[in-house]
Amino acid sequence: MNTQYKKGVLELCVLALLKKCDRYGYEISEYLSGRIDIADGTVYPILRKLKADGLVTTYLSEDSGGPPRKYYSLTQLGRETFESDYIEYLRFARSVENILKENENDKK
Amino acid sequence: MTRNEYLARLKSELENRKIADADDIVSEYEQHFAFKLADGYTEEEIAAKLGSAKSIAEQFGEFDKRPSGGRVLLKIALACAAFFEAVFYIIFSAFAIILGAASIALAATGLSLVFNFDISGLIPEMPYIGALLIGVCLLGLALLFFIAAFYCLAQVRQMIKASVRWHKNMTSSNALPPLPWSPRFNNKTRRGIRAVFTWSLIIFGVFFVLGYCVLAIKTGDLEFWHALNWFM
Numbered sequence: 316m317n318t319q320y321k322k323g324v325l326e327l328c329v330l331a332l333l334k335k336c337d338r339y340g341y342e343i344s345e346y347l348s349g350r351i352d353i354a355d356g357t358v359y360p361i362l363r364k365l366k367a368d369g370l371v372t373t374y375l376s377e378d379s380g381g382p383p384r385k386y387y388s389l390t391q392l393g394r395e396t397f398e399s400d401y402i403e404y405l406r407f408a409r410s411v412e413n414i415l416k417e418n419e420n421d422k423k
Numbered sequence: 424m425t426r427n428e429y430l431a432r433l434k435s436e437l438e439n440r441k442i443a444d445a446d447d448i449v450s451e452y453e454q455h456f457a458f459k460l461a462d463g464y465t466e467e468e469i470a471a472k473l474g475s476a477k478s479i480a481e482q483f484g485e486f487d488k489r490p491s492g493g494r495v496l497l498k499i500a501l502a503c504a505a506f507f508e509a510v511f512y513i514i515f516s517a518f519a520i521i522l523g524a525a526s527i528a529l530a531a532t533g534l535s536l537v538f539n540f541d542i543s544g545l546i547p548e549m550p551y552i553g554a555l556l557i558g559v560c561l562l563g564l565a566l567l568f569f570i571a572a573f574y575c576l577a578q579v580r581q582m583i584k585a586s587v588r589w590h591k592n593m594t595s596s597n598a599l600p601p602l603p604w605s606p607r608f609n610n611k612t613r614r615g616i617r618a619v620f621t622w623s624l625i626i627f628g629v630f631f632v633l634g635y636c637v638l639a640i641k642t643g644d645l646e647f648w649h650a651l652n653w654f655m
Binding site for chain 2: 340341344345348354355356357359360363364367368374375376382384385
């Protein structure tokens with residue numbers, strides 16, 4: 316599947332992940348690449364784009380011992396964007412599914 | 424491809440596209456390698472799973488085309504803010520130093536009264552018992568001023584630290600946690616400050632009233648400073 320198409324959906328997935336708690340980049344990359352077929356490296360540009368758009372912020376935390384980890388955290392704007400995009404996406408996905416199924420049945 | 428080759432290629436691909444914060448981006452991939460290596464993958468496997476350095480740099484390039492005008496404007500705004508902050512901190516520090524000077528002056532006056540020193544006739548005449556009480560009262564006040572000066576200095580120091588951190592966070596893409604704007608003392612210091620403050624306030628209040636009463640009784644005049652001809 317074409318990556319360009321996945322990207323918008325991946326942004327939504329990242330927002331969903333960050334809604335529960337702050338996470339560092341590797342955590343997000345592992346979670347998504349474990350469930351969706353994407354290159355591991357694709358997640359970091361998405362995180363950067365979300366930050367440039369003001370949907371997430373970052374901070375460094377040394378809590379874990381080792382070198383400081385860069386954590387991503389949802390902003391108020393990110394939260395609001397997620398709430399509206401989430402509903403919109405589900406509606407869109409349902410419509411796409413219906414269209415695909417209807418036309419499949421017609422063929423038979 | 425090894426880790427170092429991959430990171431070097433990514434860096435040059437990013438720099439060719441003039442993407443901001445290339446070092447910062449590369450460090451994120453460096454961490455990715457570190458985590459994956461710890462999980463037992465080889466450098467080659469990790470590099471292959473990441474996707475080509477070129478395609479990643481392209482993905483960073485897709486949205487990094489914002490005009491630089493915003494950044495320049497931000498820098499100018501921050502410089503203006505820094506100017507006003509500096510003025511404020513200078514005035515605040517001066518205020519703290521004045522409080523400290525007042526504390527020293529009050530302590531000197533109090534000691535002169537208590538030990539009956541009259542340096543070049545600066546201390547007004549009064550019965551010694553009154554001078555002793557007023558002297559102790561002034562020493563209490565000196566301590567209060569000292570505490571105020573100490574606290575103001577700690578406050579201004581913490582505010583300078585917090586605003587330096589804030590300025591750094593505004594311009595860097597790697598935000599460190601913001602610092603508190605008021606000083607944080609450990610429990611021992613805090614208890615100490617509170618105890619000194621309470622006691623000096625009590626000493627000041629009690630000895631002020633005592634000194635006033637004693638001088639009023641001794642001179643038989645509620646406005647004893649007239650009876651003692653202080654302002655003649």
